[in-house]
Amino acid sequence: MEDSRIVELYWQRDETAITESENKYGRLCFSIANNILRNQEDAKECVNDTWLGAWNAMPPHRPEILSTFLGKITRRLSLRKWRARTAEKRGGGGLEISIEELEECIPSGQRIDEGLETAELAEIISAFLETLPQEDRRVFLRRYWYFDSIRDISQRFGFGLSKVKMMLKRTRDKLLVCLQKEEIWI
Template identity: 40%
Template sequence: MEDREIVELYWRRDERAIEECRRAFGAFLAAFSERFLDARDAEECVSDAYLRAWNAIPPDRPDNLRAYLARILRNLCIDRLRRARAEKRGGKEAWDVLDELDAAAPDEALERVTAEELSAYVNRFVRTLPRRDGDILIRRCFWCESVGDIAKRYAMHPNAVSVSLSRSRKRLAEYLRKEGLLE
């Protein structure tokens, strides 16, 4: 089923929408959330994501359902991650990404801006990067893909991916500093 057909089911409040989402994206969402959390928490987040989507569509009408669900799921995972981390559970790829970004621009230095406002800057920043570096950064920081998997995807040496990421994070910090967001 096409995305727009599934979205139409949502709009008609037809519960088959959730089933179709599970069929189309279930495996992907499960794998994505397990980059953040252990299997138990990951499964719960995926279920919550379906529920959130049910409550948000309508009025939302996403063009890309996969990205839409991924976004919801990511935010849910972040919330759950806080709890898991406090309890020292897990040890997933997302934690490493968190640490990497925190090293580049810690929360304490980003006091003047909310995460939502920061998103707009991040979007603009990613567009300033060369295409490949931008995609690598997205795959790491949004999708929390491991360096090894990114390297395989782009047929690069993992060290080269690390260097690209390091450079992009440095540039991001400079960009935020230039925009007056980073103290």
């Protein structure tokens, strides 16, 4: 079913929208959740809650790209669950490593300006990503948006492990410079 039709079903409060979303994007959402949580039960729970989030969000939302809209909900829910789990010192999952990597992008000795809205920072990062070569951008997002493992990325794009690591390192360095230039004190 076309995305626009699925969105229309949500607006009509037709529960078929949820079945169709699950059929079309359940796998995508599960992979995002499972990459973050590395626990199938928790991941399934986040995916199920994704449909609830979508149901509550449409209306008023009318997303242009349904897959990323649903993926964003899954990502938020999964991160929230992961953070709660970490707070309970039950961490686990593959997220710690990618978080450590991301911290390299944060200018040292400072922390992200609390007053800066996430949306503003997202705009800056989007603009930064648009300046990158397509391959670098894709690899960066696979790692830090989809939370793919280095191995999965190398298989997806047909690169060696070391090349993927090197691409990510270079991009993180560039992002650090970008944030410093934008005077995003982190």
